[in-house]
Amino acid sequence: MEHIDFSLVDWSRAQFALTALYHWIFVPLTLGLSFIIAIMETFYVKTGNPEWKRITKYWMSIFGINFAIGVATGIILEFEFGTNWSNYSWFVGDIFGAPLAIEGIMAFFMESTFIAVMFFGWNKVSKKFHLLSSWLVAIGSNLSALWILVANAWMQHPVGTTFNPDTARNEMTDFWSVLFSPVAINKFLHTITSGYVLASIFVIGLSAWYILKKREILFAKRSITIAATFGLIASLYLAFTGDGSAKAVAKYQPMKLAAMEGLYHGSENAPLIAIGVLENVENSKEEDFVVDLPIPGGLSFLAFGDWNAYVPGIHELVHGDSLHGIISYKEKINIGKKSIDALAAYTKAKKTGNTDEAQKQLKIFKENYKYFGFGYYFGHDPHELIPPVKLSFYAFHIMVGLGTYFILFFALILFFTVKNKIQDKKFILRLAVWTIPLAYLAQEAGWIVAEVGRQPWVIQDLMPTIAAVSKIDSSNVIITFFLFLAVFTALLIAEIKIMLQQIKKGPEEKLIENSSKK
């Protein structure tokens, strides 16, 4: 398809990636911190101890700074589906739009209504109503994550839907299959728990800084106790859901798994690369490890729970492997093209009233629909359908490596906190501060794996990004890309500067606190 404007597709992708990556700097902290704040406020309401109120209010001020910019970047994502992915919006709007609308009705209003009470209601409503509002903000923000992740999971594994040839789009046939798809459940749980982990690390890191500065020791220790307990539970669950995600990827997106592991040639007893450095092989489209630490059978086990299971590599997926029943991409492209052509012929036959021909073409269309999206690559080199391997590999390994480290980190922090020795462990406290940026790195890496690894699909096997864009001159998208970059970067700098100032300032003075609570 020489007529595809690749500049438009690339810039549209770049803009969406930019927005998503910026948005995801702020969302995980909102997801996790909202619960941590609600737990802290519950302690306050239960005990009546003003120190807990002071702790709650401090973390709430941090939450507010972060929340505002999360909202700012979030609105763009929703509307970019329309502005930059217009074809996609029609092709799947019948399924994708519903979760977005439900997200708005169920979650956004809950968040936006009760957040006003959370920040300004201390002296206006009762203690219990205020506590309820804090919990509803936490639930609302997590609910909003549910619906958008359900939508994202559907793109990775489209279920509960059928293509309607008369309207030329996918239509939902089973809402519950969309909502409770195994990919959706895993994705939701994995993503929100990653937010809890980041927020816990954030709270521990900041509290550690106060201890290092010999300020607010009681405040910091109490904050660490809550965050480390919450974080340890969340990180263990994160590993569990991560395992579930890997198995889902192996089953539904084998190319993504191969890219994540840099696996060019499949095998039984496939190794898991614990650490590796990939380099291009000369005169070849492949890459190979110059350094690697393989765990024999590890990938087979991770993917299928069996150390000897066969895991296909990129080579087998592109060129096919009859022994393992894998169809080549070339064949899939032909099948997809057959399906697209049949749909065109069906529509024409229907227009002219040729019912027999229409029925015949409809049958061909349905039989070949499974690889509909591949048809758009007719005449292209099938290697164009391989996602960026290096980026997927490193992002995956950074995410998993850091995730493992976080479990040990929380265990260590909790151990010293329980022993009441955390304030004496300078190294651990410094480590806690430096773990904050690592938590953000793991978050971004996770999304890179999920979204880069599934390229070129916007909807797995059904719609490639080249057929999903809006038809606008790419110069317009280039301008908006740089406008977004400038605005988001300026706001990020503002956010960080305000946050650092707030951290330096610390919680409210106790004197003010005691007078205001009268």
Next chain:
Amino acid sequence: MFENLSLIALQNYWWFIISVLGASLVFLLFVQGGQTMIYRLGKTETERKMIVNSLGRKWELTFSTLVVFGGAFFASFPLFYSTSFGGAYWVWMIILFVFIIQAVSYEYRTKAHNFLGKKTYETFLFINGFVATIFLGAAVATFFTGSAFSVDKMNLVDLYSGKMPIISSWEKSTYGLEALWDTNQMAFLTNISLGLAVFFLSSLMANMYFINNIDDETLYKRNLVCLKRNTGAFLLFFVFFVVRILMIDGYAVNQETHEVFLQANKYLHNFIDMPFVLIIFLVGVLLVLFGIFKTLFKASKNGIWYSGLGVFLTVLALFFIAGYNNTAYYPSSFDLQSSLTIRNSSSSHYTLTAMSYVSLMVPFVITYIWIVWKAMDKKKITADEVENDSHMY
């Protein structure tokens, strides 16, 4: 319950929900109107603080309503979402940009080390108030005046003609901005007039909101003066818009063939064919004026509620005449048959049914918003509060 309704009934129901959300959004745009008057009304820092904090407790509600309006449109009429958002690119992008800069401005404005400075955030709020209202108004006006686009679903399966496989195409290289400056047609004047009418309406609503929400005599007097001016400007542009749409040819749909054709005074006919909509419209306009009258001449502080209900009803009626009674709600001036109607642009029966169950939550949502609003506004904002409370914008 909903599964037994016909597709046509569900499509009508969802146009009703979209209209309700659109009408609620226009009412809540008083936040934007208020943002353009921070310096006009507030002469001291304390006064400005009262204004910003009064708006700051409501801005997220407006923001959420906009997001839900977009999400619901996507879910119920996805062809509109793909055609308008992907085509009128710059109109929607500019609206989005001004909402990005709004979202941080309340929280960051008075914070130390806020990088851009207090004035910048206040300017952001002003830009958001001014641009968002005018652009949203103008965008909705194109529901009556039309836009230049084409829709061809066959493009999706066309692998050979050398075209991109994209269904919707915008035919003007200004991607939507032509609605505001295309001097070749009278349409742009109609679009701008609704934009300005929405801007002045949101400003006068803000005046009444401040009168209701802030307990300060000086601000009260200044709001009264502003309210008079904003009302005059609003009436000028609103009357022009209404007269224009009653006079122009509208985009009608043949019920049998589904063909779109131009019909003289279509929107006037819609009012006549649907008298209950005309009543809603007239009651709405009268309520807006009654609220203003009570505020200006009866020293009432509750004018916002009468006018608020009035705004809601008026906008509701405008959405009704744009979409019901065999009317193309998003007409194409380039290719009449590409025009979007409630019938040809909606989601499937199944999805509309599923979504309709979700819509049953709307009264529950409205109830808790109302409860929280009342609880938070029980005590009016005072100079003392904004100067002494620990968390203030």
